[in-house]
Amino acid sequence: MAVVFEKPKALSDVPFHYCPGCTHGIVHRLVAEVLDELGVEGNTVGVASVGCSVFAYNYFNCDMVQAAHGRAPAVATGLKRALPDNVIFTYQGDGDLAAIGMAETVHAATRGENITVIFINNAIYGMTGGQMAPTSLPGQVTQTSPYGRDVKVAGYPIRVCELLSTLSGTALAQRVTVDSVAHVREAKKAIKKGFENQINKRGYSIIEVVSTCPTNWGLSPKEAVQWLRDNMLPYYPLGVYKDVTAEGGEN
Amino acid sequence: MAVVFEKPKALSDVPFHYCPGCTHGIVHRLVAEVLDELGVEGNTVGVASVGCSVFAYNYFNCDMVQAAHGRAPAVATGLKRALPDNVIFTYQGDGDLAAIGMAETVHAATRGENITVIFINNAIYGMTGGQMAPTSLPGQVTQTSPYGRDVKVAGYPIRVCELLSTLSGTALAQRVTVDSVAHVREAKKAIKKGFENQINKRGYSIIEVVSTCPTNWGLSPKEAVQWLRDNMLPYYPLGVYKDVTAEGGEN
Amino acid sequence: MANTLNILLAGFGGQGILFAGKTIAYSGLLDGKELSWLPSYGPEMRGGTCNCSVVLSDESIGSPLVTTPDVLIAMNRPSLEKFVDKVVPGGTILVDSSMIDIKVERTDVNVYYVDATKIADENNMHSCAIIILVGKMFKELGFCSKEALDGAIQKVIPAKKAAMLELNQKALEIGQNA
Amino acid sequence: MANTLNILLAGFGGQGILFAGKTIAYSGLLDGKELSWLPSYGPEMRGGTCNCSVVLSDESIGSPLVTTPDVLIAMNRPSLEKFVDKVVPGGTILVDSSMIDIKVERTDVNVYYVDATKIADENNMHSCAIIILVGKMFKELGFCSKEALDGAIQKVIPAKKAAMLELNQKALEIGQNA
Amino acid sequence: MAEKVLMKGNEALAEAAIQCGCKHYFGYPITPQTEVAAYMSKRLPKEGGVFLQAESEIAAVNMVLGATSAGVRAMTSSSSPGISLKSEGVSYIGGSDLPALIINVQRGGPGLGGIQPSQSDYWQATKALGHGDFQLFVLAPSTIQEMVDFVSLAYEVGEKYRVPAMILSDGMLGQMMEPVEFPQKKDEPIADKPWATNGHKNQRKKNIINSLYIQPEELENLIKERYERYAKIKEEEQRAEEFMCDDADIVVVAFGASSRVSRSAVMQARAEGIKAGLIRPITLWPFPDKTIEKHVGHTKDFLCVEMNMGQMVDDVRLVVSGRKPVSFFGRTGGVIPTPAEVLAEIKKLAGKEN
């Protein structure tokens, strides 16, 4: 009998602190699998952001830096400029990337900063207990939109891939999800492409993973997956928003 | 004989500190003319940003607040939320709006913050003596891109209207210039529309004015206008990028 | 300091630790005592352990953080193991023996084992195990007046959740008879 | 303090104020003196006034900001008006009389009027008016050695701008004969 | 007298702000302060107010600057890292003479640090929350009741002198519940704000809110004028609580959370016959030097107890100025000292004396 599925080498033995059914864990594993497959763990520096994934530095076996809230793209830029031949990735939540870190995100993208960004869009601030995120849906009830997100007051959700695809430095902007085996496989392909782009110096790659937060959505893991399908995916259509390799060109 | 052209009432008697031929002055006048025409000076609070136009608080006759670099949209938001029936505008340069203030800009826009933003894109940091701006053109020589902006290192210029037009809260995103009498007239129309949108509570309006900085471009005022036509306009096409009134709907 | 009672409630998240602490706190309020209630907070709360300090006193309260409890209510084994040695000599430990299969070895404290979760399950009041222990604590220590205890449970459960209130009242009673 | 010379150069932006200051500073460097050069900076420089403090001394220099100059080179009227009263008694004022149509009324200072801008224009060295005044200052005060002055002008003008160098050398000479 | 209710510190503070007429809250979530925003988001819409979750702490503090410019009572709250981000904005508020209210529910630092209670932002709050010469009026509550009471005090003093005010709280006070009572709403109107930029309606000269003064002398004069106001605040607004100080040999100085612990320790010391007392600074800036001064004479030893590595102790030393020894005991990183630890320190000093 051969092992057909086991924990990737690039993941440490520290058990995840995530809530039951939280998709952060699946995405961690996919990133680690890609590091394994590309054989770059020893050459990689990951940047953990501030959000539920803040402890990512414990989970990946590569070198890790923990960045301030929203500043992972800047930290990654500093690392990449000092280590142009290493592989640098950030792992960021929607609050981190699209709220406090919006300027750093737009500028890393427009600079074509040669990094790979894993972006967990779970429409909420998980870590701090369920406040509205820039990606929370219209009408969504959160701790800080207790009557449902009123777009007249709190504004409209931001579609990050669409926004960043207007920038010349973006090499890949793709939205995936992990609600099913097929989608998980697709997500992994996208993540792999994001890392390959970096190795081929094509610029900024962002893989947005539409994710769940069962805890702060107040749903069971199973219900959360269904809510994601029913509510998130219509607002955040899966797909490739920019891909310079498809356009046939380097950046 | 009747006066066919004179200084608008909403401009004070303080002479501008701008360099000879700097188009900041033209745009100030247009804003003041619009305030006059709409009769809203007494109801308006302007927000001066940090850049060459920092002293704007001396020039407009309405109440004025001077904001920190990049934070004019946040200050304007605070004002507008406290004074929903007043007219609030910001006057920002490209460094202010598109570099340090990018997060505040994107978020004011996506919130549909009911303000009017006058955005002076002169492809340079004027005030501080000619450093590269987020909008400096590829190859453009500035104090901090002395060998010409190398997009591989410094990244690509940001097209702000294109970026913001992806956001649902943006009511108007229009790019104009003031290199000729005809264009000045067009610019004024756009500015007026931006203020009318606000009065009609349609959301965030941004009027990007492609401008000159003769001093830091190292050109005479006349040469600067020509440089703008030859270099800026091809990269920053004039036009309406988003207009909810044209789309026939409120926001 | 004799008139101060330092209470620590500890278990998993989801076992009603904070709620029970609040009930005790309200009983203090209704008795006109000084009191404080302090939860553990932070990411470790998710699914992990959760605990809550409650202090009842006749004097104004210094630190609301209970590090050496007079009373420990332990709802799972890790919590008991973590805090058993912190209880002051002569103190009280209430153990949910449905959840905890070990015994307290100390002899200088009073230990009460109640099969709280099992009893709660049998009575269809799954979330009320800890309230049974609060009832037991009341019986053994009389930390407040009867009126205060009854009033407290009404305070902490919103009026519209009458069914919940009834269950909890019943749980308190079961505890007092356990 | 007798061996310290506090020099203030003032005029419009674009009149070469900072450049002239640098020339004087370099002459100090070449003479092995202590020296400092401090420009006014900031937005008011744009088109507005511009000035520059240069201190030459045998001792290490305290404040590089010249508020009470021993020497004032004034290139426009607002600058002269602003600083004329700050010059120390017995000090020196060099006035570009092409640009300034008033006279200094103080009698306790030495004033030299040079039609610098006009002379420069006539000699096709429009930007060198202030260097003419530096030459004049050298003649009247001998603030440095001749070699240092000649060396300084070569230091401040890049080698590739030979034509500019020549013009400036000529300007210095004109000034020394003015 | 209103009924006492049990409330978390963060929520009580938020409710107090609403009762003070604060209808504009701008903030960004951070533990252990999130409940302030959560509470505001529930209550303000019903009060016709505005709750806005900003995109960052920087945006939030600048929104507060804007709203305060407009003349309303506005507020923001955060915890240590978020407060650092606000520092430029706070300096602008100070430089623009605006009476905004900023809450810091401190946690352990530096960096991301931890989320447990701390007092390690004392220096930042009292000396340098931002660049330049300026001060905040800083209040340190030690009970939930004070979390409530100090909100109106902060607004009142801030508006009277046109200075920003801060409530320097901590995770313990933010998260804990105690019985609290809200004062009857006062009918006193909120002070007039003739300087507000709310549209001149062609009826007054235009107002400008600004912190830029390009002429150094002008800027210096303005700063000196501001320091005259600070001097007045120092004179009139310093506050401290004294507990068993009058005959004390050993005076503990502690604020906020650590003052509660210290109070217990002082009582225990007294029970053991040691003449201990407690000075609890309520205003951290202005530092209550008059109260310290009062007790320099009879005190044999001062002991500062803080949840940091030693910050306020410098302010105590500045007052005592070598006349008596001033020692320090601190826990940091989120550790709350116990009364027993403080008592041990007191005993050490008592032993030394006796």
Add this chain to the structure above:
Amino acid sequence: MAEKVLMKGNEALAEAAIQCGCKHYFGYPITPQTEVAAYMSKRLPKEGGVFLQAESEIAAVNMVLGATSAGVRAMTSSSSPGISLKSEGVSYIGGSDLPALIINVQRGGPGLGGIQPSQSDYWQATKALGHGDFQLFVLAPSTIQEMVDFVSLAYEVGEKYRVPAMILSDGMLGQMMEPVEFPQKKDEPIADKPWATNGHKNQRKKNIINSLYIQPEELENLIKERYERYAKIKEEEQRAEEFMCDDADIVVVAFGASSRVSRSAVMQARAEGIKAGLIRPITLWPFPDKTIEKHVGHTKDFLCVEMNMGQMVDDVRLVVSGRKPVSFFGRTGGVIPTPAEVLAEIKKLAGKEN
């Protein structure tokens, strides 16, 4: 000996950094510091280095955090408002034990303030450039030569103790030119950085750069370990210049720009027969208390001269601790005091004495 050249302070500092092996500069323009970036943008590409104009000061300081994590010598520079924006990042750098270099070319504050020279960020630099318990190694140059020399000192001390370092300069020093000489390049290799996150190459355990410690005790222990390093720095790295102090009755204490003015005043006072001296703190943190202490005995009066409303004076008072009077003279908002003004203050004290 290398030839002396005339250079602006900002440019000399930038050149010095390059000569120290700093190949990574991240900054954002601000007056009066822009020349640092301008110089770097010209030179670094030719040195195979990286000049990057960041989108903001916040991004810049976090880029420095990233690059320093990778093990290189990196640097950022700004002026007062921009430094406030960096404060969260600096706290992270301190909390991550990274030896980054930060330059503050101070201008007048608070808020946008002015652009003329100032020293009003002394407290911020020495006590609280960010939240939490931590310190920077802070150097105050007073000449262009020191702008050069202190860069290598800052890197060396920073790397030795793994603490961030700051050069606290001001607009006067940044903008002025003086003769300066660059030391021969030393062949000493830059210290090894086994902690750097530069890819473990499967040859060592992974490295983590982090400031988060969720267990308070763990965080406390880490902070205490760090404070042991600080204690060592205090012991071994404090520096000050003494000028005519040995027999002085009146000792002026001043750093940076104001120390130059004070030096002139002291010389004038001596010329007039007043026994004045000058202590010039070179390290602002650690504050050179040993030097002050040395002169408390014979000194009759201390006079602090600063370009702010009185900040370092507290540190002097903490050392002097009431044994001698410590007075203060300051100008602020961008005004540079004149030697005559300082002399007048010295004379006042001398008059009082005699």
Add this chain to the structure above:
Amino acid sequence: MAKVTIDETVCKGCGMCVAACPKNLLELAKDHINAKGYHPATMTDMEQCVGCASCAIMCPDVAITVER
């Protein structure tokens, strides 16, 4: 034949694997909890398992190893 191994100590009883198994072979243990307080996933019928690894692919805690 395939073999599925579930690491009970890290399992959080989320049920993602249960939902993912095309053969419906997994369930959450009803009567015991692990040290973390969760009802861990258990295999009901190993014989039926086709080793498709769907369960493992959907497990957020990487608790499952599949051999075939």
Add this chain to the structure above:
Amino acid sequence: MAKVTIDETVCKGCGMCVAACPKNLLELAKDHINAKGYHPATMTDMEQCVGCASCAIMCPDVAITVER
């Protein structure tokens, strides 16, 4: 007939008006400078002016008033 008034004290001699006048009526004074040090714009032939205000519209310093 039209009348163009140029406020010399605020004019910065930028020449924008000169370039804008369709009738080419404006020039920068060659032989005098204003208090700010600029050669101000001057009208060469008022008779020819059509009062189109192009000069004023392009003047960044609002130095021009046009009557008609």
